[in-house]
Amino acid sequence: MKRIGFFAIVGRPNVGKSTLLNQILGEKIAIVSSKPQTTRHRILGIETRGEDQFVFLDTPGIFQAKNSLGDYMVKTANSAITDADAAILVADAGFPAGETERRILQSLKRAEIPAVLALNKVDLYRREKIAETIASYAEIHPFEAVVPISAKKGKYVEELMAECAKLLREDDWIFEEDMITDQTKRTLASEIIREKVLRTIDREVPHGIAVVIEEFREEESITHIRAEIFCEKASHKGILVGKNGETLKRIGSYARDDLEKLLGMQVYLNLWVKVKENWRDSQRVVTDFGYRNE
Ligand SMILES: Nc1nc2c(ncn2[C@@H]2O[C@H](COP(=O)(O)OP(=O)(O)O)[C@@H](O)[C@H]2O)c(=O)[nH]1
Ligand SMILES: [Mg+2]
Structure with missing residues (x-):
């Protein structure tokens, strides 16, 4: 008998949600950086x-949205919760639940969605600290399971999968x-460039x-990609391009490595930097750039 389940991966920015997804799939489909709010779209990952x-x-x-782009992102995160059979709340194993986690747990309770807690980054903390965090969460929500993991190192991710399997x-x-x-592939390509x-x-910036x-444009053995990087200020453009175009060149060759891996062929990458003043405040431009809720 076949089984299926939709799992929303939720949590505050920068706790390792995208890292976890890539680790489960064994492929990179979600970009990761040390800056909060890296993920903008809802990203679907399938593991059969x-x-x-x-x-x-x-x-x-x-998080608290401050502009039209933020509105889109928070709406996206919230709608994923209501579409899901279950949620994986990812949180930092070194800290007790904060305001954000409590708010998420409230909406899961309201929607009657079962939740598994993945306490991430256990590689950074001592055992006692992690035990404290587990106890503090157990007090505030009836989780289906609590699994300490390290998404980055791929540790205990299988234990988490075993708990998810019970919810199919x-x-x-x-x-x-x-x-x-x-x-x-187009979307993945633009995300890879943004990650770099x-x-x-x-x-x-x-x-x-x-x-x-x-x-x-895909040819037999080479893909031609031309991309425009939009920034918000002329001064930002200067930083992106760098002295003698060096920064942009670095971004380009870094991106090309990943793009060639993704596409399995040579990539000719052509990058341009453009300025669109304060585009994140403009509903129209945010939509034009592909950030739209259905
Ligand atoms: N030390 C450590 N860092 C991690 C772990 N998982 C993710 N990170 C780092 O945390 C940062 C944010 O990760 P990301 O997946 O983009 O978080 P997201 O915003 O929740 O999607 C990145 O710098 C990751 O490398 C982990 O298990 N241990
Ligand atoms: Mg992310």
């Missing part, structure tokens, strides 16, 4: 094992057995970045 199909929804973290329901699968995501900007550049793929 034997008779079981797990569908994961990686979400932008839940008997039903037909929705996706083909070999499908791992619903994202197009996030990882290359410090300060406030990366938060105001959007990447738009202008051309994506």
Whole structure:
């Protein structure tokens, strides 16, 4: 008998939700950086094992939105919760539940969605500290299970999967057995480029970045990609391009490595930097850049 389950991966920004999803799938489909609010879209990851199909929804973290882009991200995260059969709350194993976690747990309770708690980054803390965190969470919510993990090191992720398997329901699968995501190559490409900007550049610049793929042309042994990187200020453009174009070159070759892995062929990558003043405040531009709720 086939089984399926939809799992929303929720939690505050930067706790390791996207890292966990990539680790489960053994493929990189969600970008990861040390900056909060890296994930903007809802990302679907599919893992099919034997008779079981797990569908994961990686979400932008839940936070206080300050502009139109933030509104889109928080809406996306909230709608993933209501679409799911169960939730995986990812939280830092070194801290007790905060305001954000409590709010998420309230909405899970309201929607009557069972939750598994994944206490992440156990590689950073002592056993006693982790035990304290487990106890503090157990007090505030009836979790189906609490699993300390290290998403980055791939530790105890199988234990977490075993707990998720208990929450599957008997039903037909929705996706083909070999499908791992619903994202197009184009979207994955623009996300990879955005990840490299996030990882290359410090300060406030990366938060105001959007990447738009202008051309994506696959030939037999090479893919041509032309992308525009939008930033919010002329001064940001200067930082992105760098002296003699060096920073942009670095971003480009870093991105090309991953793109070639993703596409399994040579990539010709052409990057341009453009300024669109304060685009995150404009509902219209945010939508144009592909951030729209159905
Ligand atoms: N030490 C440690 N760092 C982790 C772990 N999992 C994720 N991280 C790091 O935490 C940061 C945020 O990860 P990300 O997956 O983008 O978090 P998200 O915003 O919740 O999706 C990145 O720098 C990751 O490398 C872990 O198990 N241990
Ligand atoms: Mg993320």
